Amino acid sequence: MALISLKDVTKIYPKGSRPALDGINLDIERGDFVFLVGASGSGKTSLLRLLLREEEATEGEIRVAGNDLRRLKSRQIPLYRRSIGFVFQDYKLLTNKTVWQNVAFTLEVIGARRSTIKTMVPQVLKTVGLTGKENNYPHELSGGEAQRVALARAYVNHPGILLADEPTGNLDPTTSLGIMEVLDAINRTGTTIVMATHNEEIVNSMRKRVIELHSGHIMRDEAHGSYDSAKFFPDADVEAKAQQALGTAPLHTGNPQSTVMTDTQFSNEGIARLASSVHSGRTGRYGEVFAPVEQTLTWGKGLRLEEEAAEAERRGSDTFVPPAPDAPSAPSPITEHFTRIGKKTAGSPGDKQGSQGHVEGETNSDSGKQGKNEEGAL
């Protein structure tokens, strides 16, 4: 069964003049990287909000890791949300907490031990390139740094699914490239990513699955799509520079549909292609400040978080063991995650708010109860 499955899903907001989503049928498999594209108002954010269970479908069925979201009890929703990472265009960091505290908070709310937090937070901050910024507050960060904190926070407990709504919307091309590198690296660890975006350059370069919405309908669903097929490599010079930078044979032969590439090639070359495109100087005013692609392309080899955690465990320290979203034979990551959270949250201290600030006022004992209930229910 698909990790995420929507059947005949319609969303009509109380004051909506037309459905925000209309008869959506969609399967997203474990490990997919999906771009949601479409004009403003086409329904991208609504789809993400349904998946996050911030909104309920008016009609139809949504299943995530086999769980029918209609049947989630309201007390189970905070726990469900904590099993999913999400990032937004405007970061949504906790302004009164430092970088370290923002990331640690995600682990605190699931009841991770202090020693675990001490091990995991520096690892994930290193992973997103924020070592040295631990004590900075959000207002002391650049937009790119703030989004990296949001990614670190969304990823630190290794969710099976990460939802991203325009995560590069406020960022310049170079900074956006860095964010995409992080997302790509996270995806390589097995986390399924669904990202809404308007950024054609990113979509066209990455060649991931593209779902295009129009007035609440799916207009297009392509395995290795673009935002606008007419814009595939509009500039022969960009293509040439990409090949030069990569030292590779031509990646494409004109018509992308007829190009024979393996999935591995696609996933390995998406970020490199994006970097080459960004570094080509096509964007003009940003081009001059770019460092050579060889120096700035830091990702693409996968996050070392699990390896580092395993290493820490071998050394005998108290280690947070994340679920393994990409292991097909393992139990569903979300179910596994719920079970783990259920165990950890039972009677755990400090659980006052959802990992991204959604669960105001939840008490410690509530959280413990939810963990136990959830473990049985899911």
Ligand SMILES: Nc1ncnc2c1ncn2[C@@H]1O[C@H](COP(=O)(O)OP(=O)(O)OP(=O)(O)O)[C@@H](O)[C@H]1O
């Ligand atoms: N809370 C709401 N109440 C009423 N209508 C809403 C609400 N949220 C969204 N809509 C409407 O639903 C439709 C889809 O909106 P949605 O935000 O999902 O689009 P989008 O593709 O994410 O747009 P954008 O790219 O501008 O973020 C729009 O017509 C919007 O006006």
